[in-house]
Amino acid sequence: MSKNDKPIVILNYKTYLESSGDKALSLAKDLESAYDETGIPMIASPQAIDITKIKDETSIPVYAQHIDPIKPGGNTGSNLLESFLANGIDGTLLNHSEKRMKLADIESLVTKAKESNLKTCVCSNNVATSEAIATLSPTYVAVEPPELIGTGIPVSKAEPEIITGTVDKVKNINKNVKVLCGAGISTGEDMKAAIELGAEGVLLASGIIKAKNPKEALLDLVSKI
């Protein structure tokens, strides 16, 4: 990571009650004030229904959690890229372990996102899939071993080799693709370890969303980097 690049934090709201409705906005305000106090970029990834409210009432970047590989038309219940763009999203997660996609669909969405100046954070489950995803040149590859997601056991401690292996393989393919990691990350020690292993940020959920004081948890998360 070059010296002027700061590590980033992407908070995946998922569909927790603690990150839905009014709480979606208060979490976004926590992210905004944590950014104001630390200068570390903080990104919200709420459910689609909460995106507009957060864009209207905060200044932090907002990512969709998923976009469907569809064209405008008869796709009841799907998430259309053009609608998200009209509501001002800054980026999107793709291929999260809880919303897996086909490689061809990931490729078509990463291509379309680039044409619309939208950032993409494509999730992977191991080094091999991180390597494959890097060939599509997304903004970020976020490696998250599914078995650690939601456990509070941080990937940076439990499986450090998945981070170092992903960084080596991804940077070999395209130095401009940034590597994030996630799964079980919740404390400043977890994030410090991730950065020391070569990650350029973290993608996390329950450690912040389920914290007694999410803003304090965010400040602790970035307190050691």
Ligand SMILES: O=C(CO)COP(=O)(O)O
């Ligand atoms: O899936 C994740 C982020 O996308 C990780 O979830 P946890 O932070 O709850 O382990």
